[in-house]
Amino acid sequence: MLLKLGGSAITTKEKHFTPDVEAIMRLVEEIKHADVSPLILVHGGGSFGHPVAKQYLINEGYTDSSQIIGFSKTHQAMTVLNNLVVDSLINQGIPAIAVPASSCIITKSGRIESFEKGPLIKMLELGFLPVLYGDAVLDSDIDFTILSGDQLVSSLAMSLNAERIIIGVDVDGLYTADPKTDLSARFIQHITLTELKRLQHRVGEGKVTDVTGGMPRKIQELIPAVEQGVPVIIVNATKPNNIYKALRGQEVVGTEIERA
Amino acid sequence: MLLKLGGSAITTKEKHFTPDVEAIMRLVEEIKHADVSPLILVHGGGSFGHPVAKQYLINEGYTDSSQIIGFSKTHQAMTVLNNLVVDSLINQGIPAIAVPASSCIITKSGRIESFEKGPLIKMLELGFLPVLYGDAVLDSDIDFTILSGDQLVSSLAMSLNAERIIIGVDVDGLYTADPKTDLSARFIQHITLTELKRLQHRVGEGKVTDVTGGMPRKIQELIPAVEQGVPVIIVNATKPNNIYKALRGQEVVGTEIERA
Numbered sequence: 001m002l003l004k005l006g007g008s009a010i011t012t013k014e015k016h017f018t019p020d021v022e023a024i025m026r027l028v029e030e031i032k033h034a035d036v037s038p039l040i041l042v043h044g045g046g047s048f049g050h051p052v053a054k055q056y057l058i059n060e061g062y063t064d065s066s067q068i069i070g071f072s073k074t075h076q077a078m079t080v081l082n083n084l085v086v087d088s089l090i091n092q093g094i095p096a097i098a099v100p101a102s103s104c105i106i107t108k109s110g111r112i113e114s115f116e117k118g119p120l121i122k123m124l125e126l127g128f129l130p131v132l133y134g135d136a137v138l139d140s141d142i143d144f145t146i147l148s149g150d151q152l153v154s155s156l157a158m159s160l161n162a163e164r165i166i167i168g169v170d171v172d173g174l175y176t177a178d179p180k181t182d183l184s185a186r187f188i189q190h191i192t193l194t195e196l197k198r199l200q201h202r203v204g205e206g207k208v209t210d211v212t213g214g215m216p217r218k219i220q221e222l223i224p225a226v227e228q229g230v231p232v233i234i235v236n237a238t239k240p241n242n243i244y245k246a247l248r249g250q251e252v253v254g255t256e257i258e259r260a
Numbered sequence: 261m262l263l264k265l266g267g268s269a270i271t272t273k274e275k276h277f278t279p280d281v282e283a284i285m286r287l288v289e290e291i292k293h294a295d296v297s298p299l300i301l302v303h304g305g306g307s308f309g310h311p312v313a314k315q316y317l318i319n320e321g322y323t324d325s326s327q328i329i330g331f332s333k334t335h336q337a338m339t340v341l342n343n344l345v346v347d348s349l350i351n352q353g354i355p356a357i358a359v360p361a362s363s364c365i366i367t368k369s370g371r372i373e374s375f376e377k378g379p380l381i382k383m384l385e386l387g388f389l390p391v392l393y394g395d396a397v398l399d400s401d402i403d404f405t406i407l408s409g410d411q412l413v414s415s416l417a418m419s420l421n422a423e424r425i426i427i428g429v430d431v432d433g434l435y436t437a438d439p440k441t442d443l444s445a446r447f448i449q450h451i452t453l454t455e456l457k458r459l460q461h462r463v464g465e466g467k468v469t470d471v472t473g474g475m476p477r478k479i480q481e482l483i484p485a486v487e488q489g490v491p492v493i494i495v496n497a498t499k500p501n502n503i504y505k506a507l508r509g510q511e512v513v514g515t516e517i518e519r520a
Contacts, residue, residue: 068387072355076346079358083343086336095332098339103359106378116376118366122398127328138382 001039002162003031003247004153007046007134008170009237011081016051019084027168027243028088031129034247038124040156041085041096042132044149048081049074049134053146059110061142071144074136075102082133095128101135101147109141112155121160132156150221157225165222165230166246168237173255174219190256193226222257232257261299262422263291263507264413267306267394268430269497271341276311279344287428287503288348291389294507298384300416301345301356302392304409308341309334309394313406319370321402331404334396335362342393355388361395361407369401372415381420392416410481417485425482425490426506428497433515434479450516453486482517492517 005027012018031041045053053059056070082098089096104116123130134149150167157165176199177185191199196219222232235242235254245252265287272278291301305313313319316330342358349356364376383390394409410427417425436459437445451459456479482492495502495514505512 062386065387068355069350069353072346072350072357072388075357076343076350079339079343079346083336083339086332086339090329090332090336093329095328097332097335097362098360099363100358100360102357103363103379104376106382114378116364116378118374118376119363119398122366122400122403126322126398126403127325128332138379138386140382143382143386 001036001247002153002157002165003039003041003243004149004165004167005041005043005237005243006149006167006169007044007048007050009168010043010085011046011048013047016047017077017080018047019081021084023238024085024088026240027237028085028092028094030241030244031089031247032092032094034244036247037127039247040120040124040130040132040160040162041089042149042153042156043082043085043134045078045081045134048077049136049146052077053136058136058144059146061139061145067144071136074146075100078133078135082131086131089129089131096131097123097128099123099130099132101132101152102137105137105147107137107139107145107147110139110145110147112147112151113140115155115159117159124160148217148221150218154221154225157230158228162225162230164249165225165232166243167218167222167232167234168243168246169218169234170236170238172236172253173234188255190258192258192260193223194260196223196257219257226257226259229259231259261296261507262413262417262425263299263301263503264409264425264427265301265303265497265503266409266427266429267304267308267310269428270303270345271306271308273307276307277337277340278307279341281344283498284345284348286500287497288345288352288354290501290504291349291507292352292354294504296507297387299507300380300384300390300392300420300422301349302409302413302416303342303345303394305338305341305394309338309396309406312337313396318396318404319406321399321405327404331396334406335360338393338395342391346391349389349391356391357383357388359383359390359392361392361412362397365397365407367397367399367405367407370399370405370407372407372411373400375415375419377419384420408477408481410478414481414485417490418488422485422490424509425485425492426503427478427482427492427494428503428506429478429494430496430498432496432513433494448515450518453483453517453519456483456517479517486517486519489519491519 179185439445
């Protein structure tokens with residue numbers, strides 16, 4: 001099973017380099033309590049990775065030599081956040097190991113081109129919990145870029161044939177339109193790929209504002225995994241017990257996306 | 261060029277989890293000042309990795325499920341030390357990036373079996389300073405073990421055809437016998453592989469105590485690299501400017517080992 005915890009669920013987005021330690025500890029307890037295996041955890045950057053990456057335009061690839069130190073700083077910021085997460089897991093007795101994308105993945109124009117999964121697979125076999133994260137990575141075309149946690153999750157789910165992807169964010173799930181601006185917006189509890197694509201098409205035509213409630217890119221990344229048969233459930237990780245329930249396969253408020 | 265900094269040069273060996281922050285900062289300044297490129301830094305575990313690894317017998321491979329959390333703890337301890345080193349380098353403006361062996365290497369009975377070097381090579385091309393370290397790694401035969409920084413250095417030097425290996429330790433170099441117990445012990449400034457092997461042979465016959473002054477395993481790891489034509493220089497990294505001089509190729513007190 002794959003669990004993605006968005007940066008917004010584990011950091012305070014408004015303040016740079018501020019982890020939400022309370023949330024991290026609660027989420028770690030939920031993971032411990034759910035006790036599912038094999039499990040891979042992928043987390044986002046939130047207020048750690050994003051500000052530095054943005055400052056040095058790491059996402060856009062190499063344009064200037066001053067970005068080189070920026071790449072190091074971006075990765076190092078992510079390492080600090082990742083260390084907090086891994087430390088919390090180990091303190092709860094969960095054998096977590098960090099697997100930085102920067103040391104086993106190369107992208108090509110931002111898409112994963114090669115991914116050495118040998119150590120990761122061996123970790124899963126032995127009962128470890130590998131912890132990956134959105135990271136600054138080397139790129140064969142543009143020298144470097146940012147690899148999102150969402151692309152990582154989707155790629156891992158497909159190559160390891162995951163049972164399910166759980167996406168923990170700071171909203172309840174998907175709506176038929178932006179609930180903040182559109183009174184007709186309805187919460188989506190379950191949606192098939194065909195229905196999702198039809199809704200996305202309507203977005204294109206300007207008939208609905210944003211089917212994914214601000215998550216279009218996230219959804220775009222996950223669609224290939226759903227197409228391959230891996231169901232996705234989006235839940236609010238900031239609300240207690242949602243991640244626990246999703247991990248246990250229990251009923252939970254959220255949006256389930258399935259192939260059919 | 262490859263620089264190995266032994267755990268004894270960057271940590272206080274007597275006290276668990278105690279970095280020698282002053283030494284780390286001085287060594288980082290020497291690296292900065294020397295300004296050589298391409299360069300890979302490999303560091304040891306000292307009082308961080310060793311005590312945990314020993315407690316859980318990680319070196320001996322899987323024998324008991326209680327070792328699993330021990331593996332995580334060993335790697336995490338090394339991560340803490342590595343973070344200190346990488347942070348110090350970045351603070352001096354050096355674009356360092358950690359490359360944990362656990363996420364790109366698999367050993368077979370303790371010897372490197374596969375090593376995904378793609379990201380590392382790309383880092384060197386772009387002017388980064390990759391930082392590796394002795395680490396708990398997955399093993400295809402015995403499930404896991406400890407990969408020493410010395411094996412890492414030797415393997416990297418051979419596959420990347422390094423110009424030179426600099427080994428920074430807490431002694432001045434090699435002696436013809438143990439200088440603490442043998443009055444006839446002489447310091448070795450330069451030695452060829454043939455002479456080294458002859459001396460090692462005499463150790464076997466019990467005619468000299470320990471040609472490497474307590475470093476037999478370290479030397480054993482480095483011999484294949486020397487055989488392939490990579491010269492090794494062993495210097496005392498606890499004495500100021502030795503690492504700087506060795507990096508610059510200047511004359512320095514130490515032991516040089518060459519093929520012929």
